[in-house]
Amino acid sequence: MHTPKDSRTVMTDLVLPSETNPLNNLFGGELLARMDRAASIAARRHSRRIVVTASVNHVAFNRSVPVGSVVTVEAAVSRAFKTSMEIFIDVWIEDRFSGEKTKANEAIYTFVAVDDTGKPTEVPALIPETDLEVERFEAALRRKQLSLVLAGKLKPKDATELKAIFIDK
Numbered sequence: 001m002h003t004p005k006d007s008r009t010v011m012t013d014l015v016l017p018s019e020t021n022p023l024n025n026l027f028g029g030e031l032l033a034r035m036d037r038a039a040s041i042a043a044r045r046h047s048r049r050i051v052v053t054a055s056v057n058h059v060a061f062n063r064s065v066p067v068g069s070v071v072t073v074e075a076a077v078s079r080a081f082k083t084s085m086e087i088f089i090d091v092w093i094e095d096r097f098s099g100e101k102t103k104a105n106e107a108i109y110t111f112v113a114v115d116d117t118g119k120p121t122e123v124p125a126l127i128p129e130t131d132l133e134v135e136r137f138e139a140a141l142r143r144k145q146l147s148l149v150l151a152g153k154l155k156p157k158d159a160t161e162l163k164a165i166f167i168d169k
């Protein structure tokens with residue numbers, strides 16, 4: 001049995017001046033790269049395969065991250081499909097004085113497990129445990145369908161679970 005806990009990957013690092021924008025806040029592309037790294041380790045821990053980033057489904061840069069901040073990127077598989085995995089990434093910054101962590105950003109990436117030739121290969125199922133994990137697991141199919149529709153890989157009429165959220169009950 002594989003749970004999100006088994007894939008959880010936590011990476012903590014400083015924000016250096018060379019990684020900032022002209023406002024001395026963390027450059028968005030640097031944060032995307034940090035999240036990609038943590039997410040790829042989480043996907044690898046779940047699948048024990050080579051994994052590649054298939055899509056970045058959602059990124060919210062809710063708070064800027066000043067130079068000198070201690071940033072923690074926490075990634076875990078939120079759902080496994082046949083060959084793809086959704087990875088949820090939470091980003092925290094640590095208060096310099098109290099050490100208290102505040103959520104700064106979040107993102108959702110899709111990774112695909114591949115064999116040595118780059119061909120997609122099956123991954124184990126994931127069983128969510130906590131309420132938050134169940135919530136993320138249940139919404140993941142809608143997000144997969146949205147991502148595939150936007151990529152032109154799924155017809156909107158076939159995105160059944162996604163369409164259902166727009167229908168008044």
Ligand SMILES: CC(C)(COP(=O)(O)OP(=O)(O)OC[C@H]1O[C@@H](n2cnc3c(N)ncnc32)[C@H](O)[C@@H]1OP(=O)(O)O)[C@@H](O)C(=O)NCCC(=O)NCCS
Pocket residue numbers: 052053054055081082083084085110112114118120144147148151153
């Ligand atoms: C990701 C990749 C392996 C998918 O290959 P593909 O030919 O589309 O393969 P498939 O159609 O069989 O899709 C494989 C899985 O990816 C999922 N997928 C493909 N595109 C997706 C997208 N845009 N959003 C969400 N899921 C996607 C499919 O739904 C399928 O999932 P499932 O097997 O769990 O149902 C291939 O496009 C690739 O190698 N891309 C380059 C990856 C890379 O180099 N990333 C780093 C960028 S620098």
